[in-house]
Amino acid sequence: MRASRFFISTLKEAPADAEIVSHKLMMRAGMIKRLGSGIYTYMPMGLRVIRKVEAIVREEMNRAGAIELLMPVVQPAELWQETGRWDKMGPELMRVKDRHGRDFAIQPTSEEVVTDVVRTEIRSYRQLPVNFYHIQTKFRDERRPRFGLMRGREFTMKDAYSFDRDTAGLQRSYEIMFDAYTRIFTRFGLQFRAVAADNGAIGGSGSHEFHVIAETGEDALVYCPDSDYAANMEAAEALAPTAARAAPTQALTKTSTPGKQRCEDVAALLGLPLTQNVKSIVVVTEGEEENGAGKQVWLLLVRGDHDLNEVKASKVPGLAGFRFAGESEILEWFGSPPGYLGPIGTKKPVRVVADRTVAAMSDFVCGANETDFHFTGVNWGRDLPEAEVADLRNVVEGDPSPDGKGVLAIQRGIEVGHVFQLGTRYSEDMKATFLDENGKPQLLQMGCYGIGVTRILGAAIEQNFDDKGIIWPASLAPFExxxxxxxxxxxxxxxxxxxxxxxxxxxxxxxxxxxxxxxxxxxxxxxxxxxxxxxxxxxxxxxxxxxxxxxxxxxxxxxxxxxxxxxxxxxxxxxx
Missing domain, CATH: 3.40.50.800 (Anticodon-binding domain)
Known part of the structure; x- marks a missing residue:
């Protein structure tokens, strides 16, 4: 290529709306041009990089035995209604109507469409396993598009979908894709880490995320330097303390803490370590529960220096779909404004769940459900009933590794790929079956595997730049x-x-x-x-x-x- 026959449009300064390094540099290097909120034109220089990414992805997917097809961007609502995702996806799913008033989705992903393909094409176990993939435009109506290609509304993704006859076959397909992803990111020339992850709204069982390591990454990656353990913050287990809970040494005392609502301020006032304080978080679930009432108020307890992990909390039986309580609800159930809440003497009964660390504490401090007062010297069994116990918190550096081989460390990363074992999540809803050796219908076991093609560009830049600009790995550079x-x-x-x-x-x-x-x-x-x-x-x-x-x-x-x-x-x- 000769520069005189190409299009080069560099800028000395980044536009004012460019926030992070990759966004600024891609705009300045003339790789993308903003058309609307979260929507970009890929200029010739940027498109060359995208094509390099796609070529590597395509080569490794083909090498792994996946078969390329191309599914439509616009998809009938009926398919999404079959799986219930038409309503569950919420406003991120862009919905449109055609001239006849029929509903369609601008696809953010293609589980429904590929399952529809397979249920009409796959009849016998002899046709399995099969893995279809495509590289296609996606659209997710982000509430707050930002960071250029990192969190845009329109983007390009490679999504693949495997279909197997049983869980053993699914696990083999999953391992094949995991290995293919490892080769892909190695060929990209990027430092990356695969971590165990939560499946989230997509459903299914096991999953792993692939992250490009970058200090500017939105995600916290948890790993053990002395072993192979790695997980994202949502999935990383915080083990219960190994030491037995100490016996009480203090009397329960109602202590004045005027104007001190934060655990840090209470600890400073009382001259106690923050680790002796307990943080109270009130959440609500709606719908039917044991006594038939429509609302259940819960009190979640974590240590003062720890943070609630909302994904873990949502996995506590009964807490799926919880929301945080409003101030009026807190006053109704606790008789006190936020900042002075605790499990002792609530105005109405609440369901208490304590984090594993809190369950092992003695002589701790918590709110007294009265403005300007906290209890000190609180002990389980003596001052309040033993609570339900669950892993509710984010891990912190230095926590013991769940595999028992060291302690945990944390680094930042940018998610660029995700592999899921979906099982029968979609095949059951959409009645996607095959006939086994005995001629009996069986549900297909499904996996799905995504790579954010255009997101790779932003992630690669966040990992590779200096004060002069971008530093592309040779495999991704617009020109070598x-x-x-x-x-x-x-x-x-x-x-x-x-x-x-x-x-x-x-x-x-x-x-x-x-x-x-x-x-x-x-x-x-x-x-x-x-x-x-x-x-x-x-x-x-x-x-x-x-x-x-x-x-x-x-x-x-x-x-x-x-x-x-x-x-x-x-x-x-x-x-x-």
Whole structure:
């Protein structure tokens, strides 16, 4: 490619609405152009990167035995109604009507459509296993689109769906996809980590997320440096303390704590460690429960220095779909405003669930359900009944690893892939069956596997940048090599060598761009450093007189002189 025949549109400053590094640099490098909230045009430079991502994904999916098809963006509501997701998805699912008033979804994912394909095409166990995938546009109506391609509304995703006859087959398909994803992210040249995850709204059983490691990542990844244990924060188990609960040593005392609503402030006032305080969180579930009432109020207790893990809380029996209580509800059930709440002496009965750590505490501090007062010296069994116990909190660094092989560490990551074992979640709702060896219908076992194709761009940049711009891994870069001739339009010798090297690299299959625009060196270098091409060759008259060209890798601090006739082989070795 010659730069004069390509479209390069770099900016010195990022638009005001660009928030994070990847968003700013992609806008400045002319890779994306904002059309609307969370909706972008992929400009030629950015599209080249997307195509590189897609090529690697496609090669590894095909290598793993998956079969490509292409499912529609617009999908009939009836399919989504079969699985119940038409209502469960909420406002993120973009709904439209055609001219006849029929409902359709702008697909955020394709479980329903692929299951419909398979239930009409797969008849016998002899046709299994099968794995279909596509690379397609998706749309999710995010409440607050932000961060460019990291959390846009329209994006490109590779989603694959495996179908097997039994759970053993599903697990084999899952392992094949897990291995394929590992190869994909390795080929991307990115530092990544696969972590155990929660399935969330998509349903099913086991799942893993693939995260690109980046300090700016939204997600906390939990891992053990001394073992293979890794999970996201939502799924990481916080083990119960191993030591037995200590016997009470203090009397229950109602203590004045005027104006102190936060655990930190109460602890400071009383001269106690924050770890001696208990935080009270009130949540509500609606609908039928044991006594037939429509509302159940719960009190969740976590240690003062710990944070509630909402996903874990939602898995406590009876707490699925909970919401946080409003202030009027808190006053009705506790008789006190937030900040002074606790499990002793509530105005109305509440259901108490204590985190494992809280259940092991003695002589602790909690609210007295009266403004400006807390209880000190609180003990289970003596002062209040033993509570239901569950893992309710986020883990923290230094917690014991669930596999017993060390302690936990935490790093930040950006989720770019997710693999799920769905089981019969969709095949049961949509009656997707096959006939076994005995001619009896059996439900298909299903897995699904997604990669955020366009999100990879943002994640890769968040991991690879400096004050000059993007630093692409060679496998993802819009161009692998840029040739920067000094005075291409003025020097015959420079032009001749630039053209010769360009032709040689192109013939060798190297993705090279020749900057023949005639720009000043400073402008030319700044553009390509911003765009992030990993290998640069400078061709100048002075060097040619000495039989040398200048090579500089994007991460290199200095250039390297290479003989003119050795440069092509030198670059091939670097790229290999």
């Amino acid at each position: 090599v840029v040739l920067c001739p000094m005075g291409y339009d003025r020097s015959e010798s420079v032009k001749a060598e630039a053209d010769r090297l360009y032709e040689a690299l192109t013939a060798a299959g190297i993705d090279v761009i020749l900057d023949d625009r005639g720009e000043r060196p400073g402008v030319m270098f700044a553009d390509w450093e911003l765009i992030g091409v990993p290998h640069r060759v400078v061709i100048g008259e002075r060097g040619l007189k000495e039989g040398k060209l200048e090579y500089q890798g994007r991460r290199d601090t200095e250039a390297t002189a290479v003989a003119v006739d050795e440069m092509a082989a030198f670059l091939q070795a670097r790229l290999a």
